[in-house]
Amino acid sequence: MRLSIAAKLNFFLLFIFSMVLVFSACYQAVRERDLILSLIKEQSQEQTEAYFDSLNMLMLTGQMAARDTLREKFKRHSHVKDARIVRSTALTRQYGPGRAEEAVQDDFDRLALEGKGSLEVIQEGASSRLIATLPLRASKAYRGTDCTSCHQVEEGTVLGAVRFEYDLDALFAQVERSILGSTLALTALFGAGLLLTLWVLRTWVVNPLGQLTRAMEEATDxxxxxxxxxxxxxxxxxxxxxxxxxxxxxxxxxxxxxxxxxxxxxxxxxxxxxxxxx
Structure with a gap:
């Protein structure tokens, strides 16, 4: 198949612009998803600590019955799917089993009660969520509070854990919309650049070469x-x-x-x- 120089240049430039566009879109998608995950993980650590501090304040003031209200307030935060306390065996022995949602429900709860916090992204089909757990250990000086004065356990014993779940679908959908908008803008920009490049090539290269070719053909005849x-x-x-x-x-x-x-x-x-x- 014989192609003109103009056709070869057009195909080559189109290939280069397409590769740059695809690479830019993929790179932006990875960067934005990583940024979203980094921000939500940082937010989860702050919220788990704030949840425990609020729960500790309710305990010190004798208002633990209001912990359901506290839970609902945290669940109304942006992208928070669930927020709850997981009770350990030591806490259950002293104060009873508590609410049904405070019992161990999966491996993340069990790991948290073993003193191993989690910060994991779970993919379930097309849905994604972030699970963050924070073990709560008895301490004689936890932010100015002696936990062992209320809980008859040794220092360092895991009393429970704070668990937060975040819905990532809305965040990832926002990232996809942003990427789509950026891709359309880049496509328009690259398209304009491609047309300008083709015009320059035709004006400065293809047309002069065509004139030279026609002149040579006339000289031959x-x-x-x-x-x-x-x-x-x-x-x-x-x-x-x-x-x-x-x-x-x-x-x-x-x-x-x-x-x-x-x-x-x-x-x-x-x-x-x-x-x-x-």
């Missing part, structure tokens, strides 16, 4: 050297055109009859006999 090319730019194509004009000048000089040739002498004598012709 004509009995005498063809017309000269106009040199508008002193670039590579301009130098080729200048060399072509020099070639035609050289051919004309070689084809011009010399005075020593018989035909040239007869023409000279005829011109001398007839002044009008001279």
């Amino acid at each position: 004509a009995p005498l050297p063809g017309r000269r090319l106009e040199i508008e730019e002193e670039d590579e194509i301009g130098r080729v055109a200048a060399a072509y004009n020099q070639m035609l000048d050289s051919m004309e000089r070689r084809l011009a009859p010399r005075p020593s040739e018989p035909g040239a002498q007869s023409r000279t004598m005829s011109a001398a006999a007839d002044p009008k012709r001279g």
Whole structure:
């Protein structure tokens, strides 16, 4: 398959612009998702600590019955799917089992009661969520509070854990909308750049080469050297055109009859006999 230089350049530029567009969109998607996850993880750590501090305040003031209200307030925060306390065996022995949602429900709860906090992104089909757990250990000086004064356990015992779940679908959908908008803007920008590049190539490369080709074809068909090319730019194509004009000048000089040739002498004598012709 024979392709012109213009077609080859068009395909090459289209390929380059497409690769740049795809790479930019993928890179932006990865960066924005990582940024969203980093921010939500930081937010989860702050909220789990704030939840425990609020719960601790309710305990010190004897208002633990209001912990359901506290839970509902935290659940109304942006992207929070669930917020609850997980009770340990030591706490259950002392104060009873508590609410149904405060019991161990999965491996994350069990790991938290073993003193191992979690910060995991869970993918379930097309849905994504972040699970953050914070173990609560008995301490004699936890932010100015002696936990062992209320809980008859050894210092360092895990009393429970705070668990937060975040819905990531809305955040990721927002990222996808942002990426789509950016991709459309980049497509328009790259499209304009591609059209401008093609126009420049056609004006400065393709059209001058076409003129040079037509001039050579005319010179091949004509009995005498063809017309000269106009040199508008002193670039590579301009130098080729200048060399072509020099070639035609050289051919004309070689084809011009010399005075020593018989035909040239007869023409000279005829011109001398007839002044009008001279």
